[in-house]
Amino acid sequence: MPSVFSDHMVLQQQDDVKIWGWASPHEKITIAPSWTNETYKTEASNLASWQIKIKTPKYGGPYTISIKGYNEVVLKDVLIGEVWLCSGQSNMEMSASWGIDNGEEEIAKANYDNIRFFTSPKMAANSEQNNIISSWEICTSESMKYASSAAYFFAKKLQQTMKDVPVGLMVSAWGGTPIEIWTPENIIKKDTVLLNAANKLTPVSYGPIKPGKAFNTMINPLIGYKIAGALWYQGESNVGSDVYDENLAALITSWRKLWGYNFPFYFVQIAPYNYGENHFGGVIIRDAQRKAANQIKNSGMVVISDVSPIDDIHPKDKKAVGFRLANLALKNHYHLINDLVESPSVSELHLDKNKAVISFNHADGLYANSKKSMFEISGDDYVFYPAKMKIKNNTIIISSKKVKYPKSIRFAWGNNVQSNLFNKANLPLSSFIIEK
The missing domain is CATH 2.60.40 (Immunoglobulin-like)
Structure with a gap:
């Protein structure tokens, strides 16, 4: 077998x-x-x-x-019990042995017979494989130390609510890898837009970049194994792409089709980080992830800009990441909680003369934790100017004396800019750019 x-x-x-x-x-x-x-x-x-x-x-x-x-x-x-597939690049792979917040304390108490890991070794191939050489492990201090921390905390949070329900975590992750290698090769090749983006990827020394290479070895052998859903933490290696939302949609659609059902797919927005001062590559990926979450049914995204220092591409607070993913599952998939567990998200832009009015979902108790406005506004020329903001209930009113007829609004628009707007659950608003 x-x-x-x-x-x-x-x-x-x-x-x-x-x-x-x-x-x-x-x-x-x-x-x-x-x-x-x-x-x-x-x-x-x-x-x-x-x-x-x-x-x-x-x-x-x-x-x-x-x-x-x-x-x-x-x-x-x-x-x-409940089985979840956990995939992505290094932030999903990252274990307590790499150095996470309160790592030694967490390792010491990580003896949970009802949490089990199946971790795939890193392998690549040109054709689809039918087996992964690994085995299931019981969660102990020793096994947790080298297993995915984000996945572990996800399972731990599930069990806080679901009590005795076992959780199986199938982890297939590879640091430094682009989304294309996790997508079936035929899906990329038959889509001109995705193929053009894949052809622009630059070879690296620490992993493959060609479409399907990790899918063939680290996902395909698992197809058919019944899962409750999937977790995804990836995107840093696609900074520079302007079609990441299409890539993510293609990956989710293809996996669901191969498994034969529309399982929930929850993912982590990449954290603010200085990818370079002369471009917006990082924030463009974050905005693409935001758009994908809005467009793809039975999906959800957690925003982590508040728990991620801008000088570390591997944020060490994996507990917050895992818990936020678990809260989405507990609310939207298991229907066991009804709390506000989502970050605020843009729902509508309304232009009123020289003002822009933005409405939000999940914005109860919307507040700013600093006086600085992170909004910018432009007219038809797309020249952006700093804008004043006013919070009114669950809407924000934006204006600038330099823009008489607003066209486009952007928020926290920078690779390493952390959001300063939160809802009453203290979950941050994602960076975004929208226009009317």
Whole structure:
């Protein structure tokens, strides 16, 4: 069987989950899970492979699963719970061993039998692979130290609300990689816009840049393994792209199609960082992520500009990141909380003579933590001038004496600019640029 089916694994609860493997052609196989008296039978194809769906109960365990043909494989310590795929580049990969806030304290108390990790090694290939050589691990101080911190804190927060429900984290992440390598190659190649952007990527020494290279090895072998949803933390390696929102939409759509259902997809907006003074490459990616979150159904984005120093491309507060992602899942997917867990987001721009009025969603208690306005305004010439702002309920009124007829508004528009506007949940407004 593929190594994603190993001792200590977590299967999605109350679902029809697919398991699969290899056997001699027409070998008869019997699957017997210990949570039921029912057995499942299938037969290997003439291509020496087999697959079957089995019903899982409500969360719990540990269980065993016996898979018997000419030989027998017994999977032990199997838990039933919630499974999340966690992918991206170094900020998803980043473990406590890299140095996170309160790292030693967190490592010491990270013994949770109900949290399990399946971490993919970094591998690339020109064609789709069918196995990842790894295994499920129980969350202990030792395993957590080298596992994804963002994923770990996501699971920890889920369990604070969901109590005894096991959480399985399948982590496929590779530092320094662009989004193109995580997208199926055929998706990029058949889209002229995405292919042109991919062809502009500059080779690097620490990973591949060609479309599909990590998808083939680190995502494709997992397709079919039932997941509750996906977490994504990536974008820094695409700074310079002006089509990242299209890239992200293509990745999400392709993954959902391959899995066969529209699972929730929650992602982290990259943090402010000085990518260079002579361009807006970083903030353009943040704005593209904002637009993608607005356009893609059953998705959500967390903004982290308030917990990220502008001089560190690897923010060390991964607890805030994981908790914010978990809050989106707890509210929008599990419907277990009804708190304000989203950052404010732009909903509408209305022009009133020499003023611009911006309305927001999730903006209850909107406030600024400094007197400085981070808004700029332009007319048809797109020459931007600093603008005054006035907060009125959940709207902001923008104006400048230098712009008689507003056309475009931008906020916190700089690679390393941190937002100073928050809602009552103390979640920051994303940088943005909009026009009427």
